[in-house]
Amino acid sequence: MEYNTGAPIYLQVINELKKKMVKGELKPGEKMPSSRDLAVEYKVNQNTAARIYREMEMQGWCFTRRGIGTFVSEEENMFRDLKKEMASELLKNFMHEMSGLGYKKDDIIDQIAEYKEDGENDA
Amino acid sequence: MEYNTGAPIYLQVINELKKKMVKGELKPGEKMPSSRDLAVEYKVNQNTAARIYREMEMQGWCFTRRGIGTFVSEEENMFRDLKKEMASELLKNFMHEMSGLGYKKDDIIDQIAEYKEDGENDA
DNA sequence: ACTAGTGTACTATCTAACTATATCACTAGT
């Protein structure tokens, strides 16, 4: 994983994990990597890994059982709703930025229609 | 102006100023606010304001004349190109994120077509 | 009981971003 601009790493990792949940790559109730493993996987300090799970738990994305591990939340419906929320948020920001550049809705749709995906070969 | 997530303020302000240039709200050759005024306008420290102009100058967005002020770059063509670049970058990131959530191009276009702009009343 | 794996917690250190404050240097206008 590559870490971007100035955004805190732990937020970026959280976002990655959220996407995995929402896409179903991490299923409800499934055990997540231990905080130590997570630290290795994302090349991050254990404290940062712990923080990631702590924040996600506070937001209801997962739950923790001391001595056992951290697990994806079991409330399946939540993820369906959250997926829509995340997409809606992305869309809102994107449209806001594009409007800020002076583009209108029709321009934007045209650009997307012409858009060639660079990583076409994974799904 | 509202400052977002964890992204550094100076980067956010730089982005705002870039957008103004690209939209033509700040025209080529035009004098920009003094670093002190900029600090007040964006509720930021003078050092941060100075840094903003310093970085933007290094990237060629503006130039500085000591004792006089900071001015928008006079290379008009640059802004036209940069506008496209910024839009392209926004589009790429947006599509990448949406794909990451599992959405396909057609879904996305539909969502945009249905999108209602919340701030419809400024332009 | 022991052990391995887990979450949790603490201290210390480092860096970047931001602020506060002050000073210097240059330019234009008077």
Place this chain on the structure above:
DNA sequence: ACTAGTGATATAGTTAGATAGTACACTAGT
């Protein structure tokens, strides 16, 4: 010469993010 406005620079202090290292507490399996 003086002054006001400007960019540039410097020092110091605060905060948040991230790392390193260590230790403690709980749980399951043996």
